[in-house]
Amino acid sequence: MNYRAIRAIYLFEMARTWRTLLQSIVSPVVSTSLYFVVFGAAIGSRITEVEGVSYGTFIVPGLVMLSVLTQSIANASFGIYFPKFVGTIYEILSAPISYFEIIIGYVGAAATKSIILGLIIMATAGLFVPLHINHPIWMLTFLVLTAVTFSLFGFIIGIWADGFEKLQMIPMLVVTPLTFLGGSFYSVNMLPSGWRTITLLNPVVYLISGFRWSFYGIADVGVGLSLGMTLGFLATCLAIVWWIFRTGYRLKH
Amino acid sequence: MSTIISVSNLSKVYGSGFRALNKINLDIRRGEIFALLGPNGAGKTTLISIVCGIANPSEGSVSVNGHDIIKSYRAARAMIGLVPQELHTDSFETVWATVSFSRGLFGKPKNPAHIEKVLKDLSLWEKKDSKIITLSGGMKRRVMIAKALSHEPQILFLDEPTAGVDVELRKGMWEVVRTLRDAGVTIILTTHYIEEAEEMADRIGVINKGEIVLVEDKAKLMEKLGRKQLKLHLAHKIDAIPPALAPYHLVLSEGGTELIYDYDTAGERTGITSLLGDLRNAGIRFSDLETSQSSLEDIFVSLVRQV
Structure with a gap:
């Protein structure tokens, strides 16, 4: 293992985060606070409780997931796309470093950033609503697994994208809608049964459900299923990344 | 001298079907400065990209100091520093950070003294805390050289190192390259400036349409193909050359x-002395004379045209 190279990439990426602190950390926190104001205060005053939890409290895990998903993808896709775009990728490709090490560096940094962000958002939420976490270890497990998985997913998008438009396309057109429809703001059980079935095809439902369970012990689907789906998605991303590096897809001629 | 890079039967066919390299065989000797000349699109950059791990070969193999570039890519790549043709730099990093990053990427422990030396050699020391985006093109080029030298490579690839660099700076770079060679670093450079090859190289290879046309010691090449020409400006016009x-x-x-x-x-x-004597005997007077020697450029142009 070329630990120094992993460290170099990781620190390089983290330095980028601190350099762009405003857009990396502050802006997601501000937008999450806005969700609290709009959904928590305005709508929450009409919906008193969901499955025994006040509405404001109920949406916290969903909001954290929303940020973690979008930020993981954004961080990782940009992290690998940018060197491709400006050409500095030549140095990564010509270095004595394995693909696995490249992934650890880039995905590790992207995931670290979104985990920090998730924790900051939770702390922010704590200022608005009373927060209790029933299963802290599971909460962290789901948080880390999701951050890593979606950072990998972002890494794949960053390699696939050959323009800034494509870089934005999947997060905007696929991930954000799936997250909004995945039960960030409501319980799937609140839906009419037909919609409920369709919603269960949305993978994000399982992520949010498991994560919410670790907070309040309530879930739309079984926790085991949530964990299984998360791990399954992780495995899929790993397989795609393995294929990318094996073939040099969009990286090497 | 022993061989440090050995390229055998290397071919590269791009997805479009374009054959950029065709069964290249080339040995680079340890410690030499090797200039690779060729017109645009000849395959220079493709060849370098394969050796450095940026492009995959279609067939054939390359070994660097005995390490196969695919099977033992770590050992092979650790020896090589690459300065690509295009100015690929980060914008918001400082010079110091980007050069230190390169050293880490190549798995070397921190060594601020070495980085300091490299930056000083390349006249970048004053700019070490500047963001790269604020630097001129010539400085960015030197930053890229500094990155390549940050991990103390045994082999340095310079792909068109002085393109877009002013004369003064170019001379400075040649100086750096010579110093490196004196320190035992093997240098492979591609260039469009023939005088650069003429000035710097120990050996010259000419590549054209993906094939190595010629590899020769520079001195021998100049000797073998170098012709001199004597031009006599006549005092009076003549209609024909006298039979004598x-x-x-x-x-x-x-x-x-x-x-x-x-x-x-x-x-x-x-034969100049006798020619001048015979001219006088023939009654031909001249007002001026000049001699010229064919340069590497002429040799190069004639070689590439032949193919």
Whole structure:
């Protein structure tokens, strides 16, 4: 293992985060606070409780997931796309470093950033609503697994994208809608049964459900299923990344 | 001298079907400066990209100090520093950070003293805390060289190192390259500036349309192909070359005012003295004379045209 190279990439990426602190950390926190104001205060005053939890409290895990998903993808896709775009990728490709090490560096940094962000958002939420976490270890497990998985997913998008438009396309057109429809703001059980079935095809439902369970012990689907789906998605991303590096897809001629 | 890079039967076919390299065989000797010349699209950059791990070979193999570039890519790549043709730099990093990053990427422990030396050698020390985006093109080029040298490579690839660099700076870079060579680093450079190869290289390879056309010691190449020409400006126009001068195979210019004599610099006798004597005997007077030697550029152009 070329630990120094992993460290170099990781620190390089983290330095980028601190350099762009405003857009990396502050802006997601501000937008999450806005969700609290709009959904928590305005709508929450009409919906008193969901499955025994006040509405404001109920949406916290969903909001954290929303940020973690979008930020993981954004961080990782940009992290690998940018060197491709400006050409500095030549140095990564010509270095004595394995693909696995490249992934650890880039995905590790992207995931670290979104985990920090998730924790900051939770702390922010704590200022608005009373927060209790029933299963802290599971909460962290789901948080880390999701951050890593979606950072990998972002890494794949960053390699696939050959323009800034494509870089934005999947997060905007696929991930954000799936997250909004995945039960960030409501319980799937609140839906009419037909919609409920369709919603269960949305993978994000399982992520949010498991994560919410670790907070309040309530879930739309079984926790085991949530964990299984998360791990399954992780495995899929790993397989795609393995294929990318094996073939040099969009990286090497 | 032993071989440090060995390229055998290397071919590269791009997805479009374009054959960029065709069965290249090339040995680079340890410690030499090797200049790779060729017109645009000849395959210079493709060859470098494969050796450095940026492109995959279609067939054939390359070994660097005995390490296969695919099977033992770590050992092979650790020896190589690459300065690509295009100015690929981060914008918001400082010079110090980006050069230190390169050293880490190549798995070397921190060594601020070495980075300091590299930056000083390249006259970048004053700029070490500047963001790269604020630097001029010539400085960015030197930053890229500094990155390549940050991990103390045994082999340095310079792909068009002085493109877009002013004369003063170019001379400075040549100086750096010579210092490196004196320290035992093997240097492979591609260039469009023939005088650069002529000035710097120990050996020269010419590549054209994906094939190595020629590899030769520079001095031998100049000697072998170098012709000298003597041009005599005549005081009076003549209509024909007198028969007495036939053995010299002179050429009379179109206006009849110049005589051109080709001779071999490698020959023991140039024949100039006797030519001048015979001219006087023939009653031909000249007002001026000049000699010129074919440069590497002429050699290069004639080689590439032949193919």
